[in-house]
Amino acid sequence: MLTVPKRRLLLSAGAAAGAVAAPAGAGFAIRSAIGANHAAPASGHGGPHGVSGMAGDNIVVGVVDHARNGFDPHAILTDWDVGTVVTDPDGTRVREWVVTAVDTEVEIAPEVMFPAWTFDGRIPGPTLRCTEGEKLRIIFQNGSAHPHTMHFHGIHSWRMDGVPYAGLAQPGERFVYEFEAKPFGCHLYHCHALPLKRHIHKGMYGAFIVDPDPARHPEARGAAESRLLGSARNAAWQEIMLCMNGFDTNFDEENEVYAVNTVAFAYQQRPIRVERQRRLRIYLINITEFDPINSFHLHGNFFDYYDHGTTLTPTLRTVDTIMQCQGQRGILEIDWSEHEPGIYMFHAHQSEFAELGWMSHFEVV
Amino acid sequence: MAPDAGPAVASAALPATRPAPWRTAGWLTLPLVVLAAILALLILGRPLERLTEGAPPVEQVTVERTRLDPGLITLSVRADGSQPVRIAQVQVDGAYRSFTIDPPGPVDRLGTARITIPYPWVDGEAHQIVLVTSTGVTFEHAIEVARATPRWDVPTLWLLATVGLLLGVAPVATGLLAYPGLAALSAAGLRFVLAVTVGLLGYLFLDTLGEGLEQAGGTLDRLRAQAAVWVTMLISAGALTMIGRRGGRAPEGAALAAFIALGIGLHNLGEGLAVGAAIAAGEAALATFLVIGFTIHNVSEGFGIAAPLVGRRPRPLTFVGLAALAGLPAVPGVWIGAQAVSPFWVAICLGIGAGAILQVILEVLALIARRDGPSALTAPSSLGGIGAGLAVMYLTALFV
Numbered sequence: 001m002l003t004v005p006k007r008r009l010l011l012s013a014g015a016a017a018g019a020v021a022a023p024a025g026a027g028f029a030i031r032s033a034i035g036a037n038h039a040a041p042a043s044g045h046g047g048p049h050g051v052s053g054m055a056g057d058n059i060v061v062g063v064v065d066h067a068r069n070g071f072d073p074h075a076i077l078t079d080w081d082v083g084t085v086v087t088d089p090d091g092t093r094v095r096e097w098v099v100t101a102v103d104t105e106v107e108i109a110p111e112v113m114f115p116a117w118t119f120d121g122r123i124p125g126p127t128l129r130c131t132e133g134e135k136l137r138i139i140f141q142n143g144s145a146h147p148h149t150m151h152f153h154g155i156h157s158w159r160m161d162g163v164p165y166a167g168l169a170q171p172g173e174r175f176v177y178e179f180e181a182k183p184f185g186c187h188l189y190h191c192h193a194l195p196l197k198r199h200i201h202k203g204m205y206g207a208f209i210v211d212p213d214p215a216r217h218p219e220a221r222g223a224a225e226s227r228l229l230g231s232a233r234n235a236a237w238q239e240i241m242l243c244m245n246g247f248d249t250n251f252d253e254e255n256e257v258y259a260v261n262t263v264a265f266a267y268q269q270r271p272i273r274v275e276r277q278r279r280l281r282i283y284l285i286n287i288t289e290f291d292p293i294n295s296f297h298l299h300g301n302f303f304d305y306y307d308h309g310t311t312l313t314p315t316l317r318t319v320d321t322i323m324q325c326q327g328q329r330g331i332l333e334i335d336w337s338e339h340e341p342g343i344y345m346f347h348a349h350q351s352e353f354a355e356l357g358w359m360s361h362f363e364v365v
Numbered sequence: 366m367a368p369d370a371g372p373a374v375a376s377a378a379l380p381a382t383r384p385a386p387w388r389t390a391g392w393l394t395l396p397l398v399v400l401a402a403i404l405a406l407l408i409l410g411r412p413l414e415r416l417t418e419g420a421p422p423v424e425q426v427t428v429e430r431t432r433l434d435p436g437l438i439t440l441s442v443r444a445d446g447s448q449p450v451r452i453a454q455v456q457v458d459g460a461y462r463s464f465t466i467d468p469p470g471p472v473d474r475l476g477t478a479r480i481t482i483p484y485p486w487v488d489g490e491a492h493q494i495v496l497v498t499s500t501g502v503t504f505e506h507a508i509e510v511a512r513a514t515p516r517w518d519v520p521t522l523w524l525l526a527t528v529g530l531l532l533g534v535a536p537v538a539t540g541l542l543a544y545p546g547l548a549a550l551s552a553a554g555l556r557f558v559l560a561v562t563v564g565l566l567g568y569l570f571l572d573t574l575g576e577g578l579e580q581a582g583g584t585l586d587r588l589r590a591q592a593a594v595w596v597t598m599l600i601s602a603g604a605l606t607m608i609g610r611r612g613g614r615a616p617e618g619a620a621l622a623a624f625i626a627l628g629i630g631l632h633n634l635g636e637g638l639a640v641g642a643a644i645a646a647g648e649a650a651l652a653t654f655l656v657i658g659f660t661i662h663n664v665s666e667g668f669g670i671a672a673p674l675v676g677r678r679p680r681p682l683t684f685v686g687l688a689a690l691a692g693l694p695a696v697p698g699v700w701i702g703a704q705a706v707s708p709f710w711v712a713i714c715l716g717i718g719a720g721a722i723l724q725v726i727l728e729v730l731a732l733i734a735r736r737d738g739p740s741a742l743t744a745p746s747s748l749g750g751i752g753a754g755l756a757v758m759y760l761t762a763l764f765v
Binding site for chain 1: 451453454455456459460461462463464465483484495497498499500501502503
């Protein structure tokens, strides 16, 4: 059964490559793909539809109004929120954010509205990014009609854990979380109010990224620097955040829509642009509710994987598929320098999730 | 409500001396005026606003028809709810698929739309469709065995017509061949045969009504299709009785036989729909069994039609006409059923059929009572005959 979509993909990827790349190489790709498929109706999948035609008929109909949603999944890829650095009266330097819980409707697939609970009106919430060892302060205001918390995955006191008995903010109230940024890695925060499943699948989660402090890692200074936002080494990288999530629109405890960064098929309708010269680092987080695991599978390339991002050497080398349980996350590092420009698919390797929205493309240029 | 209220008031207020006609008309229109005022208050004054504001929308969608063409699934859907329903996305076999909806946009309350989904459905396999509305509510529809919907072309129509002739006309004509045998019976024997007719009609009545109610169960609640089946059954029984007795006399002989044939014909239309739907639903493997079963089952219908003709010296052409009237409706039944029609209209059709059968049951009972006196209805030969008719129909139904 799997051969049919793969052939179709090969065929259309070849055709799409023809649209974006040097004609010579692309021509070969198209010929070989057609040869493999014995397909006369090549135009049915490829060329005329451009990038959107690549999916065959496994698509959602229409486009999501990102302006009405108040966020764009393409912007969410890279909109690191570093907050503001303030100096307390005692002279302590503190990185500070204000995050507000908001009830809102989110268009998760064209015309499908989801009654969401959010941080700052978006799903995932703001991507909080800081550096190992910094003092952090998150001023959490609850503008929702329900009690909420911000539970950070990190090392901190029980008082700052953001659970029903420590750090719960009632509607209209606020709570201030304070802790040190540690350990470095790719983490997340989410609401831990009860009932937990409901508070998570309604949309209350976001990325929490702690960059390593190179000074603390002399043995792997280069690797640490490449992760440190704003450093010269980091500028040689392209970095994106992908949050794998799902939406149970009819509240039957099963997801009707799967996605990365909320909007079904967003990166299939419009691929993520990747430059060959710069390596790609993905901060990947799984917060999918109801399903025990989610996964990430890349086409045409392999990558190194750092589980939780808490190491500077890979925990898995040269893999093209990794899986994460709910709350698990990690860092992927991908090298495209040897690749032919074109469209490369990535998706959950649970075919079910892929066909229900967690299907995406890189456009390698 | 208003038409009921009007006459009730009028009859209660009917005085010994008639008032002026305009006064009567005034009283009759008063309830209508009050009703209009109440509706205006509800719609313009919005006294229930506090109850409904912020309430989540209620949505209902049913798939009334499914059509499968090569590489294409077409659904006819009907919507209901507190506001028009927007079908936002469509899943087939757990995957979002491209589709078009005609007319585009939301489907009005009780409105219909056609959803066309290009899909490489697999012959003989099951497919699951989920319609996702703009509020995220899902409506599931199963295609249990995918088979191409029969096309409306001459060879197919002819094949389906053959099915209809085999299950409708052939058995009824076969049953009518018993006429000479029936004509030789004594008066008591004839009464028994008429009672058997009542029994078999009784079975057909229950079967038709039951099928109608079952079809009605598959429609939107607000169409009140089950009530509609009962109402159409009673109206058609009443109307046919009125037509049958329009000369002031109860139908007998050829006329009664014609009414029995009509009732049975409407029943066979229903059977045709069932067989056609079975073929369309991919149960064609059962078609031979269905036709064999219905053929055995329907032979007894011929006896029933022949019974009132005993002692009337009917012409041969009469038999041909009766066989056609009772059997031919199965042909359009199969045609329509194979195209998968709206269950609501099938239910209404079966309601009319049940009413037609009820009418002839009453007329045959009346015939027995006129011939042999009312006490004959409870005589052992009558009750035994009715029981035998019911039993024969039930037992032959096991072949279907």
